[in-house]
Every structure is written in structure tokens, then in C-alpha cells.
Amino acid sequence: MNKSFLIAIGTFLLLTSLASPSLGDIDQLKIETISLESTQVEGGRGTALARLSDDSLLLGGGLKGDTLFHFKDGNLTELGKLMKQRNRIRDSRFGPTDIAVLSQRAGVASILISYPEFSPKKDCVQLVLFQYSINLINPELKKGKLWFRGKPCVPISAVQHAAGRIAVIDSSNVYLTTGDLGYRKIGDPLTRQWLGGVFKVSEKKITQISQGHRNPQGILLIGNDLYISEHGPRGGDELNLIKKGKDYGWPFVTYGQAYSSGDYVRPTKPGTHQGYEEPLYYWNPSVAPTELVQLPESSQWQGLEKYIVMGTLANQSLIFIELTSKTKVGEVFKYNVGQRIRDLELLSDGRLVATTDSGALLFISRE
Numbered sequence: 001m002n003k004s005f006l007i008a009i010g011t012f013l014l015l016t017s018l019a020s021p022s023l024g025d026i027d028q029l030k031i032e033t034i035s036l037e038s039t040q041v042e043g044g045r046g047t048a049l050a051r052l053s054d055d056s057l058l059l060g061g062g063l064k065g066d067t068l069f070h071f072k073d074g075n076l077t078e079l080g081k082l083m084k085q086r087n088r089i090r091d092s093r094f095g096p097t098d099i100a101v102l103s104q105r106a107g108v109a110s111i112l113i114s115y116p117e118f119s120p121k122k123d124c125v126q127l128v129l130f131q132y133s134i135n136l137i138n139p140e141l142k143k144g145k146l147w148f149r150g151k152p153c154v155p156i157s158a159v160q161h162a163a164g165r166i167a168v169i170d171s172s173n174v175y176l177t178t179g180d181l182g183y184r185k186i187g188d189p190l191t192r193q194w195l196g197g198v199f200k201v202s203e204k205k206i207t208q209i210s211q212g213h214r215n216p217q218g219i220l221l222i223g224n225d226l227y228i229s230e231h232g233p234r235g236g237d238e239l240n241l242i243k244k245g246k247d248y249g250w251p252f253v254t255y256g257q258a259y260s261s262g263d264y265v266r267p268t269k270p271g272t273h274q275g276y277e278e279p280l281y282y283w284n285p286s287v288a289p290t291e292l293v294q295l296p297e298s299s300q301w302q303g304l305e306k307y308i309v310m311g312t313l314a315n316q317s318l319i320f321i322e323l324t325s326k327t328k329v330g331e332v333f334k335y336n337v338g339q340r341i342r343d344l345e346l347l348s349d350g351r352l353v354a355t356t357d358s359g360a361l362l363f364i365s366r367e
Helices: none
Strands: 011-014 029-035 048-051 057-061 067-072 075-081 098-105 108-119 124-135 140-149 163-170 173-178 197-202 206-211 216-222 225-230 237-241 281-283 289-294 307-312 317-325 328-336 341-346 352-356 360-366
Touching: 048 341, 048 352, 057 098, 057 108, 067 124, 098 163, 108 140, 108 163, 124 163, 140 197, 163 216, 163 225, 173 216, 173 225, 216 307, 225 289, 289 341, 307 341
Parallel strands: 048 098, 075 140, 216 289
Antiparallel strands: 011 029, 029 360, 048 057, 057 067, 067 075, 098 108, 108 124, 124 140, 163 173, 173 197, 197 206, 216 225, 225 237, 237 281, 289 307, 307 317, 317 328, 341 352, 352 360
């Protein structure tokens, strides 16, 4: 076991739930914390995360924000570089935003990775999605075809809100989220083009499913139903069920408020969603939502099979959300974790695994 990477194995945190009394029998989680600071992007951004079939993990980040790692049995292996340094700025927001596994067999996997790409010639930024192949036996990473390049290319001053979350449909198709990249002209539907949208993407075809999103940092496919979590401005973080052809209102409506008169865009109707698709649920004040996962039908999560779990940044918690139907939210409760959760996955034994902005891996199970 490589001890240089395992600074805090065996650290357990018992977390007291803020759940309602009806969920009082689920009042503790056990969290094993493993420090992997070498995977953290310079500036304090947690790594993108994906689970392989053997429950080993892919981590995208590293000091320069350009490295793919494989974590298995307590050991961390560098697989290769994802991008050229000339295509990124020294800013933590230029790290990988998500990793998705398309197929895997005999130590070889086909994956997709999204990240904001800087164009030095045009001095602007676009979200891109590339296919890669990896060899886990003889560690190697090969960059393959481009699947998606966002448009327009946005001025470099507007790096934030890249989104780039991926949900796999099958080995040839995925859903992809795009943020507004902080673009000042996001209110013009023609000028914003593919910013603030949800897309169905394959190697040969891109279809826009919805629009009007600010910064969708979580995505979850349950059967044929697609859910996203997204950041509002000051308040108004949302959980949305995606419907084809619908507009979710940003930047015209939000249940949040503009930050200040100098913000890059100010919603025209804060405090309302009138005229646009309503969220299933929203948070005010903000929690800064990240990835979504669905709890499995297992003894570990017995009684919570109808719940999805959402990571958060500002709230530093896991939020458990009951879906009483595909269009209705029931109970919502949280567990304080004390860490900014950047990405979240589910292991085959039912444990949750999260990456954090402090450079840690959290393995989370029910007590």
C-alpha cells in the first residue's frame, strides 16, 4: 500500500442527522477519509470521479488540472495527461468537470471526460467532451475523438459555471450538461447558442434537450427520467426533471436573487418561475449542489430506496431527497459532512464515495 497517499485511512466520523423524526432510525453515517491531496487541482478544486466495474476509481485533476489517476486497493497510479497546458489557464476551474465510463473489459476501458478548454488564438473558453481509452494493466491513456465542443467560445473573463456533468445512456450515447460560463449575453437565446443546456450526445450527433440552465453540477438518469441539480444565483438552487424542449428560465427567472448591481447578468424576475418550467424543489438560501446518485435497494439503505442523494459545496453536506413519484419530492434532510463535496459515486456494496475540495476521498456507509 502506498502510504504517501493514505494519510488518513481509518478516520471515522459519526455524523448526527438533521432528519425529521420519521427518519430518526437513520441518525448516523460512518465516513472513512483518505487523503489524496496529489489529485487535487491547484487552487483547491476536488477531482472528477468515476467508478469502474471492480469498484476501483478514476480521478481527474492533479496539480496542473490535466492528469487522470487510477485508485485501487489503496494505491494511486497516474494514467496520463488529458490535455495540453496551453489549452488551460492556471485556475482550479480548468480541471476536469466529469468522467463517465462507456465500456470496460479485460483491463481496458473507453471513457468520456469533459472540461473547459482555453483557445489561446481566440482568447476564449468552451466546454469540450473527449473520448479516451485507458489501459489499466499497463497504465496508459490515449486521447480519442471529440464528441462535443460548446458554442459560442466565451471571453476568458467568464470561466465560471462550466457544468459538464455526464450521464451514460448506453455505450454510444450520453447526456451532457452545459453551464452559462458567466457569459454576459446569456439572456439572448440566439447569442448564447449551446450555453445553459442539456444535450444528448453521441460520437456523431448532438441534440439539445432543454435550455435555460445556469450551472447544472449534478445529473442522474433513473430509467428514462433525467434529473439535474443546478446552482441558482444568491439562493434558488434547483432540482429539475428534464423535459424535452422545455426552457427552465435562466437568466430571466429564478427563486434566488442577483448578487449585486455589478453581476454579469441580473434576472429580470427574481423570486418567481412564472412562464418557465418549475423546479421540482429549490433551496433558499443556497446549498451549492453538486452530483446526484440514487440509493440502491440494499440492506444498508433499507427504507431509503426512494431517495436520491446530492452533494453540496457551500452547505458541506449530503442532502437526501425523497422522490415520492418521478415528479414529486417528499422529505428532504441533510447530514453535515464538514467538507465541500465535488463529486459523488455509488459503489457496488452500496457505499457512497465522494471527492472533496480538500483533496480527500470519503467512503460513506450507514451505521
